[in-house]
Amino acid sequence: MSEKLLVLDNIRMSFGAIEALKGISFSIGKGEVVALLGDNGAGKSTLVKIISGGQKATSGRMIFEGQEYQANTPAEAKAAGIETVYQDLSLCTNVDVVGNFFMGREITRKIAGIPFLDERAMEEITGKALANAGTRIPSLRGKVEHLSGGQRQAIELNRFVHWGGKLILLDEPFAALGVEQTRRGLEMIRHVANQGIGVVIITHIMQQAFQVADRIVVIRQGVVAGDVECSKTNADAVIGMITGQTLAGAGAASN
Amino acid sequence: MSPRTRKILEFLLNNLVWLMLVVVLALFSALIPNYFQLGIFANIIEASSVLGVMSIGLAIVIITGHMDLSVESVAALSAMAVSILFCSAGIGLGYKLSPEWLMVPVSLAVACAIGALIGFLNGVLVVKLKMSAFIITLASFIWVRGLVLAVSGGRSAQDLAPAIRWFAVERLFGIPLSAWIAIACFLIFSIMMTKTPFGRHLIMIGGNETAAFRAGIPVKRNLIIAFIMAGAIAGLAGWLLSVRTSGATANLGVGLLFNAFAAVVIGGVSLKGGVGALPGVYAGVLLLSAINTAINLMGLPATYTQVIHGLLVLAAVLLDTFKQRLHQRLA
Numbered sequence: 001m002s003e004k005l006l007v008l009d010n011i012r013m014s015f016g017a018i019e020a021l022k023g024i025s026f027s028i029g030k031g032e033v034v035a036l037l038g039d040n041g042a043g044k045s046t047l048v049k050i051i052s053g054g055q056k057a058t059s060g061r062m063i064f065e066g067q068e069y070q071a072n073t074p075a076e077a078k079a080a081g082i083e084t085v086y087q088d089l090s091l092c093t094n095v096d097v098v099g100n101f102f103m104g105r106e107i108t109r110k111i112a113g114i115p116f117l118d119e120r121a122m123e124e125i126t127g128k129a130l131a132n133a134g135t136r137i138p139s140l141r142g143k144v145e146h147l148s149g150g151q152r153q154a155i156e157l158n159r160f161v162h163w164g165g166k167l168i169l170l171d172e173p174f175a176a177l178g179v180e181q182t183r184r185g186l187e188m189i190r191h192v193a194n195q196g197i198g199v200v201i202i203t204h205i206m207q208q209a210f211q212v213a214d215r216i217v218v219i220r221q222g223v224v225a226g227d228v229e230c231s232k233t234n235a236d237a238v239i240g241m242i243t244g245q246t247l248a249g250a251g252a253a254s255n
Numbered sequence: 256m257s258p259r260t261r262k263i264l265e266f267l268l269n270n271l272v273w274l275m276l277v278v279v280l281a282l283f284s285a286l287i288p289n290y291f292q293l294g295i296f297a298n299i300i301e302a303s304s305v306l307g308v309m310s311i312g313l314a315i316v317i318i319t320g321h322m323d324l325s326v327e328s329v330a331a332l333s334a335m336a337v338s339i340l341f342c343s344a345g346i347g348l349g350y351k352l353s354p355e356w357l358m359v360p361v362s363l364a365v366a367c368a369i370g371a372l373i374g375f376l377n378g379v380l381v382v383k384l385k386m387s388a389f390i391i392t393l394a395s396f397i398w399v400r401g402l403v404l405a406v407s408g409g410r411s412a413q414d415l416a417p418a419i420r421w422f423a424v425e426r427l428f429g430i431p432l433s434a435w436i437a438i439a440c441f442l443i444f445s446i447m448m449t450k451t452p453f454g455r456h457l458i459m460i461g462g463n464e465t466a467a468f469r470a471g472i473p474v475k476r477n478l479i480i481a482f483i484m485a486g487a488i489a490g491l492a493g494w495l496l497s498v499r500t501s502g503a504t505a506n507l508g509v510g511l512l513f514n515a516f517a518a519v520v521i522g523g524v525s526l527k528g529g530v531g532a533l534p535g536v537y538a539g540v541l542l543l544s545a546i547n548t549a550i551n552l553m554g555l556p557a558t559y560t561q562v563i564h565g566l567l568v569l570a571a572v573l574l575d576t577f578k579q580r581l582h583q584r585l586a
Contacts, residue, residue: 074468
């Protein structure tokens with residue numbers, strides 16, 4: 001296997017008396033696509049939030065590129081090179097497409113020491129990035145609230161492809177997409193992984209996981225119930241791991 | 256519908272308040288004798304300077320999705336502080352600085368610093384302790400006004416130092432400098448909101464705070480700065496108030512908050528946050544001022560102004576809902 005990008009070591013997360021994560025350990029390699037599967041409430045989204053700086057783990061260690069890693073805010077995770085696409089979309093619908101594409105990292109020009117938005121440069125880059133991904137949006141200057149759910153999700157996906165980074169977390173990124181857009185989205189994921197970027201994708205759709213992932217990690221009731229390479233398992237075995245019918249059956253578990 | 260008519264329609268919808276202002280001014284000019292005079296228009300602009308400046312701060316906080324009810328009291332406290340320091344009659348201490356012009360920056364600094372401090376307090380309580388901005392700033396609205404009463408003992412200060420008073424007297428193109436200050440503020444803060452990353456981030460926070468946070472925008476810091484700005488701008492409004500009235504009374508500016516609110520809403524700022532622009536707010540302020548002037552000219556009892564302002568706010572909210580529906584249909 002390729003070099004380790006992110007190693008999770010015994011991550012625990014408690015909300016009061018409820019233990020959402022009971023010691024999660026697995027790793028993601030450079031250029032590897034890991035599909036994170038599990039039933040509703042298994043703790044997948046919580047795990048994503050811990051990696052992306054949205055929440056702090058109760059205990060446990062993360063090692064990112066060989067160094068101890070801990071993000072207190074999403075800004076810190078971004079600075080480290082970790083991008084996240086959330087399940088509920090992270091767009092400001094009251095702002096136009098360009099503004100959303102550059103949210104938090106606007107291009108500026110300094111005039112008398114004061115940073116001003118460089119709208120033209122940003123519009124150009126946004127237009128190119130969307131065109132490259134084959135996303136058609138009527139007006140880059142139109143507010144996002146006028147766009148359809150699929151167009152919004154496409155903007156989010158294109159945003160992460162454009163900004164790249166080192167590791168990308170996708171929390172059910174295709175929930176609002178049509179067939180064609182989903183196919184293109186899966187292609188995009190392969191494309192970024194080929195550049196050596198690690199990808200973690202949460203999905204409920206088994207077919208998608210097998211289409212795009214190198215490895216499947218199943219979380220069940222806050223623990224890793226299975227960690228197998230896609231080529232060495234099949235959908236039935238994975239479903240068994242998700243529902244808890246089989247535990248081993250499909251290859252070595254994480255420990 | 257062709258794209259062009261759609262564009263024109265959207266443009267009109269987004270600038271509806273300016274259209275209303277033009278229509279109202281035209282109507283008044285046609286129907287009310289003596290309304291159509293340069294002097295009257297200059298007066299409308301002059302009368303809207305204090306309210307205008309105050310509305311800027313309020314609008315900024317509302318655009319970020321919060322609320323600042325304390326602006327009126329903050330303005331009153333700043334006005335009182337400036338008046339106590341630099342008035343020579345009443346409870347004024349009559350401090351003199353030499354050269355005299357030095358009193359201008361010093362009084363401005365005092366007024367804005369008081370506002371910024373209260374704004375900072377509001378911001379920290381709202382953002383860090385996650386308390387409701389409505390309640391926190393309502394409390395500030397009350398205790399700051401109480402402080403005005405306490406420091407003044409209910410009495411007033413008159414005869415502001417001429418060097419400061421100069422701003423209300425001196426005119427440029429027929430409009431007093433105090434009104435130019437308000438116009439300059441609208442320009443500066445409009446540019447800040449639309450052309451700088453900071454302003455863009457405030458609008459984003461108002462639209463979707465979670466998304467802004469996830470995008471790495473320092474939401475808490477920016478929100479606190481917005482509250483500080485609203486406070487400091489209210490302080491400036493207070494300074495203008497004391498300049499215009501050449502002093503301060505304990506009940507100075509009472510009722511301005513509701514007019515500011517009216518202006519902000521009429522100006523197209525959504526109370527839900529994330530929507531609105533400052534030029535529209537200025538148009539809202541001018542609209543209120545134009546109507547007040549009309550009421551004065553027609554010799555109607557001033558008591559009617561409140562009724563009309565209230566109805567205007569209602570109309571503005573109705574228009575806003577109507578606008579949103581139209582927008583959806585256009586999309």
